[in-house]
Amino acid sequence: MKHEYKYSLVDGHVIVRDDEQRLLIDTGAPFSVGDTSTLAFAGGSYSMQSDYMGISPESLSRSVGSRINALVGADILNRYDIFIDPTTWSFNLTEDEFPLSGAVLGLDSFTGIPIVEAMIGRDTVRLFFDTGAKLSYLDPDITSAFEVVGTETDFYPGIGDFSTNAYDVPIILASENIVLRVGNLPELLQMTLMMANTSGILGTAILQTHKVTFAPRRSAMSLQKITG
Numbered sequence: 001m002k003h004e005y006k007y008s009l010v011d012g013h014v015i016v017r018d019d020e021q022r023l024l025i026d027t028g029a030p031f032s033v034g035d036t037s038t039l040a041f042a043g044g045s046y047s048m049q050s051d052y053m054g055i056s057p058e059s060l061s062r063s064v065g066s067r068i069n070a071l072v073g074a075d076i077l078n079r080y081d082i083f084i085d086p087t088t089w090s091f092n093l094t095e096d097e098f099p100l101s102g103a104v105l106g107l108d109s110f111t112g113i114p115i116v117e118a119m120i121g122r123d124t125v126r127l128f129f130d131t132g133a134k135l136s137y138l139d140p141d142i143t144s145a146f147e148v149v150g151t152e153t154d155f156y157p158g159i160g161d162f163s164t165n166a167y168d169v170p171i172i173l174a175s176e177n178i179v180l181r182v183g184n185l186p187e188l189l190q191m192t193l194m195m196a197n198t199s200g201i202l203g204t205a206i207l208q209t210h211k212v213t214f215a216p217r218r219s220a221m222s223l224q225k226i227t228g
Contacts, residue, residue: 003042007084007091010066012134012204014084016091021069024060025091027077027214028130028201030111033057034070042093046076063155071132074112074216082214086207087226098213102224103174107216110196114216118202119172125199129214129221133203135164136182142199143167143184152183162186173202176223181205 005016007025014025018041032039034048035057048070050056060068080093092098107129108115114129120142127136135154146167155161164183171180182200185193193199206212211224 001043001096002092002094005091006089008089009204009207010064013064014091014131014204014207015064015066015068016072022067024064024068024071024132025077026071026073026130026132028113028128028132029055029071029073030075030113032071032073032076033060036069039070039072039076041072041076042080043095044076044079063161074114077214078112078216081217082212084207084212084214086211097215097218100213100215100218100220100222102211102222103176104220104222105174107219107221109216109219110198113196114214114221115196115198116173116202116221120169125171126197127200127202128193128196128198130201131204133201134205135166136180136201136203136205137164137185138167138169138182138200139190139193140184143169143182149181152181154183156186156189159186159189173223176210176225178206178209 007016016023031052033052039046039048057068081098083092083098105116115126116129118125135152148165149168150166152166153163166183168179169182213222
């Protein structure tokens with residue numbers, strides 16, 4: 001059975017509305033937290049923590065600048081196939097399977113967080129796919145080859161707000177050529193990426209140009225370029 005919701009991008013974050021609930025969809029978080037003990041979502045009922053290492057709906061609401069009732073992380077999302085269609089602002093989940101249309105990528109994972117491979121020049125890099133990240137990120141050793149095109153601000157739970165230089169970097173995901181606006185993470189977060197043998201994060205900017213099908217149970221995702 002398919003479950004369809006409408007979503008919006010609030011400061012680059014995927015927010016799904018389910019009746020009166022506002023849910024932050026975060027493939028980059030291995031956990032979920034909520035302001036109630038149980039979350040009814042996509043046909044399931046899930047026990048929720050109120051706080052995880054200082055991350056709560058209240059702290060997320062302050063950081064995003066919009067009310068958040070729950071963060072839905074990988075522990076829930078990885079049970080489904082997910083299709084995100086930016087042309088209709090629809091967020092779809094099924095316990096069955098969605099077709100993988102367009103350019104298909106294999107997925108690895110670390111603590112449940114999905115990892116994709118991309119090409120930058122002649123180099124292969126591994127990137128977390130993180131719908132909780134409004135900006136994409138790359139290792140400073142990679143971005144040092146590109147010109148600074150501006151600055152961006154972001155936040156990370158436990159770290160707070162931070163600013164970063166921004167770079168426009170051409171990357172290839174499967175057969176898709178994309179110019180991605182990227183920044184650099186604070187040193188502590190960059191070290192965390194290194195633990196997973198990854199070089200960066202693919203954030204929600206991909207939803208400006210592509211429909212995304214995310215199939216973690218099949219270790220795959222696909223990108224379908226939006227035309228017209």
